[in-house]
Amino acid sequence: MKIAHAEVLVTSPGRNFVTLKLVTEDGLVGYGDGTLNGRELAVVAYLEEHVLPLLTGRNAHAIEDTWQYLYRGAYWRRGPVTMAAIAAVDVALWDLKAKAAGMPLYELLGGESRRGALAYGHASGNDLPQLFDSIREHLDLGYRAVRIQTGVPGLGQIYGVAGGDGDRYDYEPARRSAVALEEVWDTRAYLRHVPTVFEAVRHEFGPELPLLHDGHHRMTPNQAAALGRALEPYDLFWLEDCTPAENPEALRRVRSQTTTPLAVGEVFNSVFDYQTLITEQLIDYVRSAVTHTGGITALRKIMDFAAVYQIRSGFHGPTDISPVGMAAALHLDIALHNFGIQEYMRHSPATLEVFRTSYTFVDGLLHPGSTPGLGVEVDEQASRAFPYSPAYLPVNRLTDGTVHDW
Known part of the structure; x- marks a missing residue:
């Protein structure tokens, strides 16, 4: 079961979401979440510019190998942007595997x-x-x-x-x-x-x-x-x-x-x-x-x-x-x-x-x-009615103006 197509969907129905869509040669569709609140477009760029070109033609069943390939193969490891991008691929692959098996993923x-x-x-x-x-x-x-x-x-x-x-x-x-x-x-x-x-x-x-x-x-x-x-x-x-x-x-x-x-x-x-x-x-x-x-x-x-x-x-x-x-x-x-x-x-x-x-x-x-797979499907037509717009969580300062943890 090979990956034939990969694309990133960005929509903002109340909040900004980044979704990876993978399609196999036989037409199965799998979805993964790559949302990183306030830094969404960094993950989009990471996926589109560096990850998607590596996915076409890969065996969709080889989840562990693909995870290690994306984690170790890039040399620069960890960090929220990298790990959110890898997560999007990983979850989409699990969605595909469970759909191919005709089972909910937890099975x-x-x-x-x-x-x-x-x-x-x-x-x-x-x-x-x-x-x-x-x-x-x-x-x-x-x-x-x-x-x-x-x-x-x-x-x-x-x-x-x-x-x-x-x-x-x-x-x-x-x-x-x-x-x-x-x-x-x-x-x-x-x-x-x-x-x-x-x-x-x-x-x-x-x-x-x-x-x-x-x-x-x-x-x-x-x-x-x-x-x-x-x-x-x-x-x-x-x-x-x-x-x-x-x-x-x-x-x-x-x-x-x-x-x-x-x-x-x-x-x-x-x-x-x-x-x-x-x-x-x-x-x-x-x-x-x-x-x-x-x-x-x-x-x-x-x-x-x-x-x-x-x-x-x-x-x-x-x-x-x-x-x-x-x-x-x-x-x-x-x-x-x-x-x-x-x-x-x-x-x-x-x-x-x-x-x-x-x-x-x-x-x-x-x-x-x-439902086989994750049990979530994306209505792409509905998603286009909600374009991305910048949104940020607040910055925390002490009463004297010092930036503080939160």
Whole structure:
């Protein structure tokens, strides 16, 4: 089964998405997600100028060989642009292989390990009443776990928190503009406020509801450790990205000071980012996305490595991952033994006009469905109604103007 044609599709039905389309000589079509939020066109150029010319005539069944060829053959390895491009190819090849076999992809990954994948949604608000309303909305939608993000008194709009303008945060937290907007941040104010929020949420919603929180890399190791300890009475499912994790020493410090579970890796793109964190058991959950970590082939290997150390998955799944990337994650979720939880932000109606999906969300659980392949098809005619336009996530600054992590 040889690849006869390859092209990159760019569309923006609420968000910008990069999709690789592969067509075999016998007419099978496979799709892969190469979206890199705010740097989408860099991946487009990488694919069109450097990868697509290498694909025509290749054996579409040779997924491992193609992955190694694209990773090792370029000499320049890793990095988000390279790994997103490789992921797009890898996922499209898995889609083709499963379609050729007439099976949903998870069957080729070992079959079902569970009935469905527990999902969490994003509840947020500028104040407690808004937050409580958002939590109730998510519970009404069927979620059994929620991420809690909140405004901080004295600060303005904060990334991860829905604004009061009626716009859906999860459809497009990036803003359409030529340059990124800037937000103001105060870590000490945040650290004082967040434990009071979780105390109020537990009082209102009880001890059973799994609660998650994302620190967006904004804390030093000591600050992260202090927050982890302060949140222990509220039994978090996890504290995510509490401090930049590129330096494993930072997680050693946090790990030694708190028993709050830690999730890390949203910005990682290689097993080498995780190596020390996994072998020293400094984290509890792997947060990578299939789309940004070299595809199904690479992320499956990371999770097999993590399983030896009782570390579970918590794959990145916001709406800047296209439905193609979400479906790829779900097939892994269903097949992996060491699945933990799946982030799930619902795509906009416009996005679902372009990407026709077969995955389901019922009683808090996601399932990729039984359609052969990934279970996602792209309506190219519909996609042309949504041309690309620049959009960027905000830049974070401290109150004195210093650029800060987030």
